[in-house]
Amino acid sequence: xxxxxxxxxxxxxxxxxxxxxxxxxxxxxxxxxxxxxxxxxxxxxxxxxxxxxxxxxxxxxxxxxxxxxxxxxxxxxxxxxxxxxxxxxxxxxxxxxxxxxxxxxxxxxxxxxxxxxxxxxxxxxxxxxxxxxxxxxxxxxxxxxxxxxxx
Amino acid sequence: xxxxxxxxxxxxxxxxxxxxxxxxxxxxxxxxxxxxxxxxxxxxxxxxxxxxxxxxxxxxxxxxxxxxxxxxxxxxxxxxxxxxxxxxxxxxxxxxxxxxxxxxxxxxxxxxxxxxxxxxxxxxxxxxxxxxxxxxxxxxxxxxxxxxxxx
DNA sequence: ATGTATGCAAAACATTTGCACCTGG
DNA sequence: CCAGGTGCAAATGTTTTGCATACAT
Numbered sequence: 001x002x003x004x005x006x007x008x009x010x011x012x013x014x015x016x017x018x019x020x021x022x023x024x025x026x027x028x029x030x031x032x033x034x035x036x037x038x039x040x041x042x043x044x045x046x047x048x049x050x051x052x053x054x055x056x057x058x059x060x061x062x063x064x065x066x067x068x069x070x071x072x073x074x075x076x077x078x079x080x081x082x083x084x085x086x087x088x089x090x091x092x093x094x095x096x097x098x099x100x101x102x103x104x105x106x107x108x109x110x111x112x113x114x115x116x117x118x119x120x121x122x123x124x125x126x127x128x129x130x131x132x133x134x135x136x137x138x139x140x141x142x143x144x145x146x147x148x149x150x151x
Numbered sequence: 152x153x154x155x156x157x158x159x160x161x162x163x164x165x166x167x168x169x170x171x172x173x174x175x176x177x178x179x180x181x182x183x184x185x186x187x188x189x190x191x192x193x194x195x196x197x198x199x200x201x202x203x204x205x206x207x208x209x210x211x212x213x214x215x216x217x218x219x220x221x222x223x224x225x226x227x228x229x230x231x232x233x234x235x236x237x238x239x240x241x242x243x244x245x246x247x248x249x250x251x252x253x254x255x256x257x258x259x260x261x262x263x264x265x266x267x268x269x270x271x272x273x274x275x276x277x278x279x280x281x282x283x284x285x286x287x288x289x290x291x292x293x294x295x296x297x298x299x300x301x302x
Numbered sequence: 303a304t305g306t307a308t309g310c311a312a313a314a315c316a317t318t319t320g321c322a323c324c325t326g327g
Numbered sequence: 328c329c330a331g332g333t334g335c336a337a338a339t340g341t342t343t344t345g346c347a348t349a350c351a352t
Contacts, residue, residue, distance in 0.1 A: 022326065024332060044317080059334045064317060066332095080231045084342090085316065099277055108277050118266050119288055126250055126259050128290040135286045137270055139279040173351060175307060195342080210309045215342060217307095235317090236341065 011035070019073035026058045030066050034076060034090045041079065041087040041098075041107050081136060097134070101141035108141075162186070170224035177209045181217050185227060185241045192230065192238040192249075192258045232287060248285070252292035259292075 012031040016023050033050045034042070042050070048063045067088050070076040077091045081100060095116075096109040115135065123130035140146075163182040167174050184201045185193070193201070199214045218239050221227040228242045232251060246267075247260040266286065274281040291297075 022331070024326070026333070057334090061318075061335075062333055068318095080233060082231060099274060099279055101279065102282060108279075110273055110277070112269050112273060115266050115269050118263050118269075119286075122261055122263055123250060123288055123290055126261070126292075127294065128250055128252065128259075128288070128292050130288055130290040131253060132290075133286065133288040135270075135284065137274055137279070137281055137284040139274055139281040139283075141277075141279050143278065173306070175351070177308070208309090212310075212343075213308055219343095 015075060019075060021069060021073060025056075026062050027066055027069075029054070029056050029058065030063065031070070031075070034088070038090060041081075041089050043085040043087050045085065047088070079134065079136075082138070097136065099137040099139065101146065102138050103140050104143075104146040106141050106143075106146070166226060170226060172220060172224060176207075177213050178217055178220075180205070180207050180209065181214060182221070182226070185239070189241060192232075192240050194236040194238050196236065198239070230285065230287075233289070246283075248287065250288040250290065252297065253289050254291050255294075255297040257292050257294075257297070 010028070012028045012035070013023050015031060016027055021027060029051060030047060033047055033054075037050070040046075044060065044063050044067055047067070048058070048060045051058045051063070067076060067078070071078050071088070074091055076088050078086050078088055079098070080086055081098075094111070096111045097115075099108045099110060100106070119133055120130060161179070163179045163186070164174050166182060167178055172178060180202060181198060184198055184205075188201075191197075195211065195214050195218055198218070199209070199211045202209045202214070218227060218229070222229050222239075225242055227239050229237050229239055230249065231237055232249075245262070247262045248266075250259045250261060251257070270284055271281060
């Protein structure tokens, strides 16, 4: 039992090496938080609080810097939903869009090839080279457990 | 020649009365700016500068307050494109999406019924009551006159 | 008149940056 | 050791708010 996980070769570590970022504690921890909450879409503040909760003493400025680097490296995606702060999620490489519940904040993801195709056609009709796109559907999830949370 | 336009019954005035907003000079002027630049998507700052340019002495805070009221009243739409500030445009009632040139900032609008329909299906599949949606395609317009402007 | 709207300045946020210190390779 | 990373505090940029004054109705 002298194989990995013994030291310095976790998933996070490899992800960081892969994109050429020095393996530092803040980067590893932030990446771990994002992996741990794959299904959520976190603000920089959310990540910061999660770090504090797990006992790490990492500054908010560093969280912003690291998230921005991760975005540049293609490790995470940044989204500008309504409501002030940007949210981040791990970029698994597969593009997807979002459907957001305005009552409880739940975010679900989807991909629709029909829509993707139409977008290419539309961009082309307008003479645009498409770089990327953002499609967000807003609505109410109507679930029993929808906490209708504050914000 | 004693009919309208003589006093207080311009398009703007009527629009404001219609939504139950008191007809004040700042509101009329801001609405006029937005009508004048139908094709553009203006930030609050843009509107503020346009007001100064036309000699009006209206505060930036008022511009924000008025735009927010207009949004609530359904007169304008607010969009959160990338890049810090929200942009506003007149809401003509007809929904449309956007295609944004990341080089020159040009914004074009489009509607695609196929996409609209797919969205309804998707929302339904996820058990959501759809409220609204935002679809933004980012790309390069590749035009000769694309000024490749700064921001 | 009188309740609401506006202007200005200050506050509130989200995000970025400068700089001295710390750390990973 | 040394370049690059981090923490903290201060700077920025955007949007909101408190309050005294001005204005529609």
